[in-house]
Amino acid sequence: MNEILQVENLRVEYPGGRLRQPAKIALHGLNLQVTQGEVFGFLGPNGAGKTTTMNVLLGFIPPTSGSAALFGIDVRQPIARQRIGYLPELTYYYKFLTAEELLRFYAKLFGLSRAETDLRIKKLMALVELEHAASRPIKSYSKGMRQRVGLAQALINNPDLLILDEPTSGLDPLGRMKVREIIQRLKDEGKTVFFSSHEMGEVETVCDHVAILHQGELKAAGVVADLVTQYRADNLEQVFLKIVGYQPQEVA
Amino acid sequence: MSRIWAVATVVIKELYRRKDFYVLFVLTALLTLGALSVNFFDDPKIIRYVKDICLLLIWLSTLIIAIVTTARQIPAEKEDRTIFPLLAKPVSRGQVIAGKFLGCWLASGLALLVFYIFFVAVTGLREPHLMWGAYLKSMFLHWMMLAMVVGLTLLGSVIFTAVSANVTICLIAIFGILVVGEHLAKIAVRQAEPVRTITYTLFYCLPHLELFDVRAQVVNNQPLPGWLDCGLASLYAAAYTGVLLYAAWLLFRRRSLST
Amino acid sequence: MKAVSPKLQFLFWLALAYTLGTVTYSRAVGRGTVTAADEGAFKKLLGDGRRLFAGQFVEMADVYFHSGMYPSIFDRANQPATKAVTAAVNEHDAHADEEHEHEEHEDEHAAAMTPVAENWLEAFIHRFRITKHSHLTGGNEREMLPWLKLAIELDPQSIETYTTAAYWLRKDLGRTAEAEAVLREGLRNNPTNYELLFEMGKLYKENKHDHERARNLWLAALKCWENQDDKAREDTALALSRIASNLGELEEEDGHYPQAIQHLELAKQVSPNPKAIQAWIERIRAKRGQQ
Known part of the structure; x- marks a missing residue:
C-alpha cells in the first residue's frame, strides 16, 4: 500500500495562557494513514481535533510530539506541500486580485511554467464555471463564486492529494452537488482526497474510508460499511452519535 | 527565488491598486504647487523653499507609504485569512518574509521614483541647470533608508497583531531616530550613569536612518557624498535590514497559525 | 475613495483647501484686495504659536544663508546663538577700522558652525x-526671502526680520523698491521703532542717495530712541551709537x-570704541580747520 498521508503518535498541546492554566491537549497521540486513491472522510464533533490535525498537516502549527508526513516528507518541510491542494473552510483571497491573477500567483508558488499555468487556468475556470468572471476582482464575487475560486486554486497544481476543510459548508444544494461531482472525478482520476465534514450523508456517499475523532483521540477508523456493521447501526450518522456518546432526550 | 518574487509581485499590485499612494501623491503635488504659486517679492528665480517643501513631503509620503504598506502585510494576511492558502503552498515562511520585504521595498521604490520625477519637473521650472547626479544619489540613498524602514516595520508586523499598533510604534520609532538619532552621542555625554551607557548603546545599535537624508545638499545645490560613501551607506543599510529580517524570520518561523 | 482611510481623505481635502487658499490669497495680494481684517483672521487662527513658527522661519533663512x-542645538550648546543672517545687517554698519575684527569674528563664526565628530560613527555621518x-x-541671497517674508507675516512685531529682509533685498539683490515696501510695512505695524527708521534711512542714503530724507529719518530714529524709558535706553x-555715527x-x-x-x-x-570715534572727530576738525 502506498501511504500518502501518515500521522504517528501526533500530540498537540496549546499553551495554557498567562494565569498558569494547564495546557490544553488538542490531540492525544493520533495515528492515521491515508493511502493513494482513497477518499478519506475525517469526522468528529466541534473541538474534536480535526482542524488541529489539518493545521499540523499543512504546517500551520508545529506538533508538540509525534510526526506527520505527506508523501513520506515531514510536513515541516515546505516541499511536502508540493503535491497537495488545500481548500480552507472559509475562503478568503486577495480581494484586489482577479481570479486569474490569483491562480497565476499560486501557480508561480508551485513553480509551474507559463504554458502549463495558462492551460490549467483555462481548464479550472471551465471546471468551476467562472470563465465569464476570470478577469473581475475577487471582491466583486458572491460567496458561492469565492468558494469555487477556492476550489480552483486548490487544484491549480493538479495535486495528488487534496485536503478539503468542510468543503460544502455554506454552499447551496447545487454547489454541494458540484463539489461532490468534482471529488468523484478526482477519485476516478486516482487522486487522493482527505476531507473533514459534518455532513454524514455526504461522507457516506463519497468516502471509501472514514476516521472519527473525539476529544483529540481517534475513536474509530475504517471502511464506512464495516463501521456501520461493527457498531450495529443503520448508517454512518448513528455510528458517529454512538461514538460521541449522544443520548437522545424525550421532548416533554 | 521565483517564489519570493511571486509574493513580492502581489505586494506591488496591492500598492498600486489601493488608493493611498495616489492620495499622497496628489497631496504632495497640491502642496508643492501651492507653495510654488506664492509670489515672494516678484522674484521668479526663488526655488529652494519649493524644493525644500517638496522633498520634505516626499520624505513624509514615502515613509507613510512604506510603513503603512509593510505594517499591514502579516496582520492583514492573518485577519483576512489569506495566510492559510498561501502557507499551504510549497513556500517556506522565510520565503514569505523575504517576498513581503522585497515587495514592500520595491513598491516604496516605485512610489519614490514617481515622486522624484515630479520633484525634478518642479525644480526644472525655475532652475536652469538640473543636478541629475545629485538627484540620483539622493533617491538611491533614500531608497536604501526605506529598506531599513521596511525591515523594521516587517519585524513589527510579525510582533504586533494590530496594524494600527504597529504603524504607530514604527512611526514614533522612525521619526525619533530621524530627529535625535545622530545626536545621541552628544546627549549621552551630558547624562549621568547608567543613562549615559544606555544612550551610548542606543547610539551605536539603532539604525541611523538620518544618515541617508541628504535633502540639505539637494536643496542648497551642494555636493553630495561620493559613490564610495554611498556604497558604504548601502552596506550599512543592508546589514541592518538583514538583521531585522532575520529577527522577523526567527519569530515567524515557529509561530502557530490556527485556522 | 472607498479604499482610502478617512485620515488620508481629510489630509487630501486639507491640502486642496491649502492650495486653493494660497493661490487665491496670492492673487488677492497682487490685486490689493486683501484687507488687514482678512490677515487678522489667519493670525488669530494660529494664536501665539505664530511667534514660534516665525522664529523657526528666521532659523530656516539662516540655514539657507x-x-x-x-549645526544642531546639541552642537551649538556652548556657542552664542547669534544668527549670521541677521548679524550681517549689524556687522555691515561696523566702521572701516573694525574690518580686521570683523574678519576674525567671521573665522570664529565658521569654526563654531563646523560640527565636531567625537567618534567614528559621527565622523561617518558627517560625511553625509x-x-x-x-x-x-x-x-x-534671494532664496532666504520666502522664509523671512513668512516670518514677517506671522510675527509683525519682530523688527529684526524686517530689517534683515530689507537689508538683503537692497544690498545684494538691488531690489530697493521691495526693500522699502518691507520697511514701510514694518513701520505701519511698529510706527515708533527707531531701528526701522534707521534702516529706512540707510536705504535712502545708500541706495537712493537721498541725503535729505536719510537725515530726516535718522533724526526721527534718534527721537524715537530718546523717547524710550531709561532702562530701554x-x-x-x-543703537544710539550706530544712528549717531551714521548721522x-x-x-x-x-x-x-x-x-x-x-x-x-x-x-x-556710548560707543564700545570711543578712541576710534575721537580719531574720526579729530579728522573732521582738521578738515574744518583747512576750510
Missing part, C-alpha cells in the same frame, strides 16, 4: 552632511562739519 550647513562653511552670494545704547558720516559727506562733530560726540558717549 549658510547653504544648508547648520554639509561641512563646508559658506554664505550665499551672487544673487542667491541703557539696553540699546549701541555724523552723512553730515561729514555733506560738509556740515559742526553737525557731524555734534553727532559723533553723542556716538562717542
Whole structure:
C-alpha cells in the first residue's frame, strides 16, 4: 500500500495562557494513514481535533510530539506541500486580485511554467464555471463564486492529494452537488482526497474510508460499511452519535 | 527565488491598486504647487523653499507609504485569512518574509521614483541647470533608508497583531531616530550613569536612518557624498535590514497559525 | 475613495483647501484686495504659536544663508546663538577700522558652525552632511526671502526680520523698491521703532542717495530712541551709537562739519570704541580747520 498521508503518535498541546492554566491537549497521540486513491472522510464533533490535525498537516502549527508526513516528507518541510491542494473552510483571497491573477500567483508558488499555468487556468475556470468572471476582482464575487475560486486554486497544481476543510459548508444544494461531482472525478482520476465534514450523508456517499475523532483521540477508523456493521447501526450518522456518546432526550 | 518574487509581485499590485499612494501623491503635488504659486517679492528665480517643501513631503509620503504598506502585510494576511492558502503552498515562511520585504521595498521604490520625477519637473521650472547626479544619489540613498524602514516595520508586523499598533510604534520609532538619532552621542555625554551607557548603546545599535537624508545638499545645490560613501551607506543599510529580517524570520518561523 | 482611510481623505481635502487658499490669497495680494481684517483672521487662527513658527522661519533663512550647513542645538550648546543672517545687517554698519575684527569674528563664526565628530560613527555621518562653511552670494541671497517674508507675516512685531529682509533685498539683490515696501510695512505695524527708521534711512542714503530724507529719518530714529524709558535706553545704547555715527558720516559727506562733530560726540558717549570715534572727530576738525 502506498501511504500518502501518515500521522504517528501526533500530540498537540496549546499553551495554557498567562494565569498558569494547564495546557490544553488538542490531540492525544493520533495515528492515521491515508493511502493513494482513497477518499478519506475525517469526522468528529466541534473541538474534536480535526482542524488541529489539518493545521499540523499543512504546517500551520508545529506538533508538540509525534510526526506527520505527506508523501513520506515531514510536513515541516515546505516541499511536502508540493503535491497537495488545500481548500480552507472559509475562503478568503486577495480581494484586489482577479481570479486569474490569483491562480497565476499560486501557480508561480508551485513553480509551474507559463504554458502549463495558462492551460490549467483555462481548464479550472471551465471546471468551476467562472470563465465569464476570470478577469473581475475577487471582491466583486458572491460567496458561492469565492468558494469555487477556492476550489480552483486548490487544484491549480493538479495535486495528488487534496485536503478539503468542510468543503460544502455554506454552499447551496447545487454547489454541494458540484463539489461532490468534482471529488468523484478526482477519485476516478486516482487522486487522493482527505476531507473533514459534518455532513454524514455526504461522507457516506463519497468516502471509501472514514476516521472519527473525539476529544483529540481517534475513536474509530475504517471502511464506512464495516463501521456501520461493527457498531450495529443503520448508517454512518448513528455510528458517529454512538461514538460521541449522544443520548437522545424525550421532548416533554 | 521565483517564489519570493511571486509574493513580492502581489505586494506591488496591492500598492498600486489601493488608493493611498495616489492620495499622497496628489497631496504632495497640491502642496508643492501651492507653495510654488506664492509670489515672494516678484522674484521668479526663488526655488529652494519649493524644493525644500517638496522633498520634505516626499520624505513624509514615502515613509507613510512604506510603513503603512509593510505594517499591514502579516496582520492583514492573518485577519483576512489569506495566510492559510498561501502557507499551504510549497513556500517556506522565510520565503514569505523575504517576498513581503522585497515587495514592500520595491513598491516604496516605485512610489519614490514617481515622486522624484515630479520633484525634478518642479525644480526644472525655475532652475536652469538640473543636478541629475545629485538627484540620483539622493533617491538611491533614500531608497536604501526605506529598506531599513521596511525591515523594521516587517519585524513589527510579525510582533504586533494590530496594524494600527504597529504603524504607530514604527512611526514614533522612525521619526525619533530621524530627529535625535545622530545626536545621541552628544546627549549621552551630558547624562549621568547608567543613562549615559544606555544612550551610548542606543547610539551605536539603532539604525541611523538620518544618515541617508541628504535633502540639505539637494536643496542648497551642494555636493553630495561620493559613490564610495554611498556604497558604504548601502552596506550599512543592508546589514541592518538583514538583521531585522532575520529577527522577523526567527519569530515567524515557529509561530502557530490556527485556522 | 472607498479604499482610502478617512485620515488620508481629510489630509487630501486639507491640502486642496491649502492650495486653493494660497493661490487665491496670492492673487488677492497682487490685486490689493486683501484687507488687514482678512490677515487678522489667519493670525488669530494660529494664536501665539505664530511667534514660534516665525522664529523657526528666521532659523530656516539662516540655514539657507549658510547653504544648508547648520549645526544642531546639541552642537551649538556652548556657542552664542547669534544668527549670521541677521548679524550681517549689524556687522555691515561696523566702521572701516573694525574690518580686521570683523574678519576674525567671521573665522570664529565658521569654526563654531563646523560640527565636531567625537567618534567614528559621527565622523561617518558627517560625511553625509554639509561641512563646508559658506554664505550665499551672487544673487542667491534671494532664496532666504520666502522664509523671512513668512516670518514677517506671522510675527509683525519682530523688527529684526524686517530689517534683515530689507537689508538683503537692497544690498545684494538691488531690489530697493521691495526693500522699502518691507520697511514701510514694518513701520505701519511698529510706527515708533527707531531701528526701522534707521534702516529706512540707510536705504535712502545708500541706495537712493537721498541725503535729505536719510537725515530726516535718522533724526526721527534718534527721537524715537530718546523717547524710550531709561532702562530701554541703557539696553540699546549701541543703537544710539550706530544712528549717531551714521548721522555724523552723512553730515561729514555733506560738509556740515559742526553737525557731524555734534553727532559723533553723542556716538562717542556710548560707543564700545570711543578712541576710534575721537580719531574720526579729530579728522573732521582738521578738515574744518583747512576750510
